[in-house]
Amino acid sequence: SRVDENVSPGEQFQKTIKVTNMSGKNQIIYVKVRDFAAPEDESGEPRFLANAETAPEISLKSWIIVPGSGIEFGAGETKDINIAVNVPENASPGSHYGAVFFGITPPAATEKTAILIGREAGALVLLRVAGEILESADIREFRPEKYFALAPPVKLITRIQNSGNAHVKPAGVILIKNMLGREVASLAFNEQGDSALPDSIRRFENIWNPSFALGRYKANLIAAYGEKGQGRESLLADTSFFVMPGKIILIVFGFFAVLVISIAAALLVWKRRLLRGINPILAQIRAHRVV
Numbered sequence: 001s002r003v004d005e006n007v008s009p010g011e012q013f014q015k016t017i018k019v020t021n022m023s024g025k026n027q028i029i030y031v032k033v034r035d036f037a038a039p040e041d042e043s044g045e046p047r048f049l050a051n052a053e054t055a056p057e058i059s060l061k062s063w064i065i066v067p068g069s070g071i072e073f074g075a076g077e078t079k080d081i082n083i084a085v086n087v088p089e090n091a092s093p094g095s096h097y098g099a100v101f102f103g104i105t106p107p108a109a110t111e112k113t114a115i116l117i118g119r120e121a122g123a124l125v126l127l128r129v130a131g132e133i134l135e136s137a138d139i140r141e142f143r144p145e146k147y148f149a150l151a152p153p154v155k156l157i158t159r160i161q162n163s164g165n166a167h168v169k170p171a172g173v174i175l176i177k178n179m180l181g182r183e184v185a186s187l188a189f190n191e192q193g194d195s196a197l198p199d200s201i202r203r204f205e206n207i208w209n210p211s212f213a214l215g216r217y218k219a220n221l222i223a224a225y226g227e228k229g230q231g232r233e234s235l236l237a238d239t240s241f242f243v244m245p246g247k248i249i250l251i252v253f254g255f256f257a258v259l260v261i262s263i264a265a266a267l268l269v270w271k272r273r274l275l276r277g278i279n280p281i282l283a284q285i286r287a288h289r290v291v
Helices: 246-290
Strands: 002-007 012-020 027-037 071-073 077-085 094-104 119-131 136-145 154-162 171-177 183-189 198-209 214-227 233-243
Touching: 002 012, 027 119, 071 077, 071 094, 136 214, 136 233, 154 214, 154 233, 171 198, 183 198
Parallel strands: 002 119
Antiparallel strands: 012 077, 027 071, 027 094, 094 119, 136 154, 154 198, 171 183, 171 214, 214 233
């Protein structure tokens, strides 16, 4: 679950999140709010912060109001939980993000500990505060996982760096063309709408899995990012790779091996025949010299 909104300083709004008790017994569910930061790797997985940790420049933990006491859930019961968001008047422009968690542990028990994700369910909250927004993203790398593949599938890796102050959702297509320049596939890029957070690099993966592929292929990434009202920025890149199935390699290698052996054998036979024809002539020349 995710809340992703464009907001203005001083704005207030409410959101409803559906929560289901997946256990087979009655439970009291507690609601907690945490900040999260950009991941230390490029997976895009949020790095959640414990209560004792803060990230002032992107924090929105203090903006979200959740029920202060536990909520009773029957076994398998689903309820709508309302949260209120109050954006401060002095909120800095750009992205602010956090998460609302639902679990069976009271907030006081986890006040100074890291979040136990396995025991809690969460909804990400990403807010984009209006103002001096800087959208800046670049393709750091676009390449196949293997430049020479023995068979499909082929994995294409895209690494996008966000050096702005707002999260971006790059989207587009990857066009794949064969050695004749004919388009053979079109892959949706970031179809699920994942975000690249500020001051981080996000890795995206696409899989091309045709029933058959052979030869050199070229992949063109055509993507864009940015809010509609602020203009879209393009992200363009290309790469190439080869697909050469192992059986075909063996057949080609075998063909050339047979060809080389055949040529060598033919040359040897030709040489022997040539020597047979020359030897009598050389013998006659030697005989005349002796006389």
